[in-house]
Amino acid sequence: MCVISNSFILDDPDLKDIDPTVLKHCHAAAATCILEAGRQKADISAISTCLEDCKLDKERIEQFCTEYQKNKDALEILLGSIGRSPLHITDVSWRLEYQIKNNQLHKTYQPSYLVTLNVENSNSGSHPDVSFSCTMEQLQDLVGKLKDAAKSLERATQM
Template identity: 60%
Template structure:
């Protein structure tokens, strides 16, 4: 599975027993699946007693990375070997892989139904706007000095207009542009047949 650097860093934190102990890891995995399957966002999803000793910033980073990984695995219909090899590359112990995979297997069908219900037809992009942001500092490091791009897509789906905004690094933006060019070439080839 292809994962962004931030997702990889978050998962590597989850793999470290010094960051999240064994009981905390089980509670974390359960809270990730619970937050994905909950119909309303529960602000107290990370307020488990087993997670009280984990740094709140790291906990949010790990939760975000784990839920992203779960959704990507469900989207790709990943089997045990794919999930295991991806987690092994991120330094997960065999025990933590088993804990994660048993929850994944238990909730996979529900998550597939949830993802399938999101929508059948893709939204049409009407307009794109972007802005360059240059981060010089953040709360954890003195100097960051890295650019990021705020991309906003104005989309329309079944007569409803919606703005979708996301932030990406230079590498992620280059990857997105490359994939869009590949898609445009594929559509052009298909239309010439």
């Protein structure tokens, strides 16, 4: 599992003027659309209709559908490897990493966290590690969402 840092996205000159929160929501919406299309084995006409309802222009719809079609087999393999039951997190470890340069040799001087989740899948009993990198803001967002989920679960079990 890999998380693309906001700095990579914001390095694109075409996206410099867009609010980072809006970019985050757009990325999440696109990922959800792609995953749902793969999960439901949607054909190109169904995807096109959905994107037309979202007011995308024909050129973008065609580009999206072309890229989706190119990667459809790999997406289905990936979704098939996930299985039907969610992973159970058994432990977490993290470490602080301070990145001085990126792949393009630009100086970044940006701290990030390398997080490893020890998980087990109830179907296979295996214990693969899930690792990703995130910024302080992304880590705080993750912790906040986990707290919210724990509170929701607690409320649901009290009913």
